[in-house]
Amino acid sequence: MAHARRDISDMMKKRPRGKTVVGALAKTLTGITGLDDITGGGLPKGRPSLICGGAGSGKTLFSIEFLVRGATEYNEPGVFIAFEESEEELVQNVASLGFDLKKLVAQKKIIVDHVHIERSEIEETGEFDLEGLFVRLSHAIDSIGAKRVVLDTLEALFAGLPNEAILRAELRRLFRWLKDKGVTAIITGERGNATLTRHGLEEYVADCVIVLDHRIFNQVSTRRLRIVKYRGTVHGTNEYPFIIGSPGISVLPITSIGLQHGAPKQRLSTGVPQLDEMMGGKGYFRGSSILVSGAAGTGKSSFAAAFAAAACARGERSLYFAFEESPAQMLRNMGSIGIELGAYVRKERLIVHAVRPAHYGLEMHLLAMHDLVRKMRPRVVVIDPITNLISIGDRLEIIAMLTRLIDFLKAAGVTSIFTSLTSGDMVEEQSEVGVSSLMDTWILLRNPEQDGERNRALYILKSRGMPHSNKIQPFRLTSKGIQLNAKNKS
16 A cells, blocks of 8 residues: 555655756756657757747637746746737736736746737848847846746747848848857747748758647547657657647647556455455556446446545545546446435545536546646546547547556556447457456356247456456346346346
């Protein structure tokens, strides 16, 4: 128990406190959840990075959070130069993320400076010189000792400059000035038609280029992040889902945890004494993942609820994600078979999070699960059923999402149970989503027809690391709970 609690305590630690990560290339931690994992320690220290994307992709919010995290967590003041939005507008826009930008400005931890560029003046005179911007930016940096700088956006800065040669020269001059100043900078840019940005040059002069994308697929909105290049260091090259929520931006690395979790030997009751006996009288391993699959009406949710109830009875907290039933409906239905969960809900030992899968995309579901696990610190998590996720993603996307979730739960020492519906035309020893190989224990439920009636039966297909019964055991759902070794009576 102490080992398991230490595992989950380690998972819940705050972000690392420090400015850089030692290595071939000095880096600055962004503080943005997940981004420092895929960049191997943050953005290049003392160098400019380009964040590009279409309208509404999250460029400004990404940049603001970079400054806010630096000022509040790493004692690195920052300067935000806005060419489009005023300070008041920025304060209001980021308040929904829980960032008190106005307070940080008052504390002189962040400077927000709105620079108005008059396009018509440039078009009429043909003159364009960044010297005034450099003086203004230099004064802001020196006045608070800024370590981080954001310029938002390039298009507004160079609006009305038709001369391509001057534009390229001024861009190089801007990036070189930022490097010489020794600040870690973010410059934002709009996506072009055939290039990463409208000017098509910035990606060649920036040391790090990150593309943000906001797309709609099957009427579901998803956001993606990709590191196009990062000079002088290895980095993640996949597309990573990210979402914008109340705690800020959260990037979800596909392999952020991987196979580094421990293997506790402690055993937990399944909540059904006869099923414990089929596993050597001890039940599941602590921190393992369990799959309960079967056709409709075989009792999958009942076994999941029994396990959650057993955890609550031990004084542990359980977190139940329900994709089919409301909390009231689930409590009523489980009460009919002797699994009383109401008292545990009132004591907040059992937290039921009920939502339709189509309410948002796979990434949002995954983030909601991560956030609730971090906040509630459960010892047991139930996902019922995972097959409902098919409505919002294809099989490969669901497997990737569940892989990240299972790795996260295992690393936190959380025991998880997943239910999966098998359709009538499927082979029984096959899960609809195809995640059985990720599971430590797989229990198959059946309800075959025989002599004019259907009788439920249970079979343990696998249970890693322990001896278990190879028998097919009949069971009944009664008013006193789940009873194995008993056939239905007419």
